[in-house]
Amino acid sequence: MNFSIIIPVYNRPQEIEELLYSLIRQEATLNFEVVIVEDGSSETCQHIVEKYKSKLSLQYFFKENSGPGASRNYGMERAKGNYFIILDSDVILPEHYMSVVSSQLEEKFTDGFGGPDAAHKDFTPLQKAINYAMTSLLTTGGIRGKKKGVGKFQPRSFNMGISKTAFQRTNGFSDMRAGEDIDFTFRMWEAGFETQLIAKAFVYHKRRNTIGSFFKQTFAFGTARPILNRKYPETRKLTYWFPSLFALGFDLSILLLFFGHWYLIAFFAVYLTAIFADATVENKSIRVGFLSVVTSLTQFFGYGLGFLESLLFSKTKGV
Known part of the structure; x- marks a missing residue:
C-alpha cells in the first residue's frame, strides 16, 4: 500500500509544524506522502511546509474556503497513494502510528479504519480535561475508540483511513459542516x-479549545445527529438522547432543590464525583479532575441542546 496523509488546515501553521515533526519521527520506513490543503487561510502554513520538503514527500495546495469535508476530498483527488489517512491539523502522531496502521491493514485489510485520540502528558490541564470528557467511558461510553465501547465503531475524521477505491465509489465527504465523517462512514x-477500529493507532489530539469554543463544537455535533438519524433511520439509538436528558434532568434537579427536594441533585452529585475521581486518578491531577467535571457538563449541555434544537427546528428549516 502507498499511503497519502491528507490534512486540511485553516489558520493554524503552528499545528502543522508539530504534526509534520511527528511524521518525520515515525519508526516505520514506509512509502507515504503528505498532502496539505490550505482551506482559504489568511495565515498560511506554506513557509512551514517548505521547511519539511527535504524530509517528507509533500504536496501543498491553497484553495478557497469550503470547509474540512470538501478540503479532504480536494486532497484525495490529487493524492498519489492508494490508501488515504485523514488527520486533523491539531493532532500529533506517536512514533509507532504508521507501523501499527500498516501492519494491521496487512493482517486484516478493510477499506476504512478509525483510531482513538488521547492526551499527551505535556498537554495543558484543560486539554487533558476536554480529552477526558470526549473519550471516557463515564461520559461518552468509549464511542471514540475505547476498547470497551459498545456497538459498531464509527471512525472520526480527526484520525481515519479510506481506501482510494472507497473514496471513488462514494465520492468522499458530503457538504455537511458537522457529522460529515459519520455520514461518510454510513455511506461506506x-x-x-x-x-x-485500530485501537493502537491513536493520535494525541491537541485541541486548542476554550470552554466557550468547546461548547460550540459539541453543540454542532449535537445538531448533526438528528439529521443523520433522518438520513439513516436504521442507525438511531436511544443513547443519542442521553446528553439532552442529562441537561434537562440537571436543570430540573436545580429547580426541585428550591422546593426542598434534593434526591435528584444527589444523583448528579454522585455521578459528577465519580467523574472527578476517575479523571483525577487517570491524569494524576486534582486540577484536571475538577476541570473534567466542567468539560463534561459543557459537553452534555452543548451536545444535548444542539440535539434538541436540531430535532425541533431543522425540519422546519428544510434540513
Whole structure:
C-alpha cells in the first residue's frame, strides 16, 4: 500500500509544524506522502511546509474556503497513494502510528479504519480535561475508540483511513459542516465496505479549545445527529438522547432543590464525583479532575441542546 496523509488546515501553521515533526519521527520506513490543503487561510502554513520538503514527500495546495469535508476530498483527488489517512491539523502522531496502521491493514485489510485520540502528558490541564470528557467511558461510553465501547465503531475524521477505491465509489465527504465523517462512514457501509477500529493507532489530539469554543463544537455535533438519524433511520439509538436528558434532568434537579427536594441533585452529585475521581486518578491531577467535571457538563449541555434544537427546528428549516 502507498499511503497519502491528507490534512486540511485553516489558520493554524503552528499545528502543522508539530504534526509534520511527528511524521518525520515515525519508526516505520514506509512509502507515504503528505498532502496539505490550505482551506482559504489568511495565515498560511506554506513557509512551514517548505521547511519539511527535504524530509517528507509533500504536496501543498491553497484553495478557497469550503470547509474540512470538501478540503479532504480536494486532497484525495490529487493524492498519489492508494490508501488515504485523514488527520486533523491539531493532532500529533506517536512514533509507532504508521507501523501499527500498516501492519494491521496487512493482517486484516478493510477499506476504512478509525483510531482513538488521547492526551499527551505535556498537554495543558484543560486539554487533558476536554480529552477526558470526549473519550471516557463515564461520559461518552468509549464511542471514540475505547476498547470497551459498545456497538459498531464509527471512525472520526480527526484520525481515519479510506481506501482510494472507497473514496471513488462514494465520492468522499458530503457538504455537511458537522457529522460529515459519520455520514461518510454510513455511506461506506451502505456501499458494502468494511471498517475497523485500530485501537493502537491513536493520535494525541491537541485541541486548542476554550470552554466557550468547546461548547460550540459539541453543540454542532449535537445538531448533526438528528439529521443523520433522518438520513439513516436504521442507525438511531436511544443513547443519542442521553446528553439532552442529562441537561434537562440537571436543570430540573436545580429547580426541585428550591422546593426542598434534593434526591435528584444527589444523583448528579454522585455521578459528577465519580467523574472527578476517575479523571483525577487517570491524569494524576486534582486540577484536571475538577476541570473534567466542567468539560463534561459543557459537553452534555452543548451536545444535548444542539440535539434538541436540531430535532425541533431543522425540519422546519428544510434540513
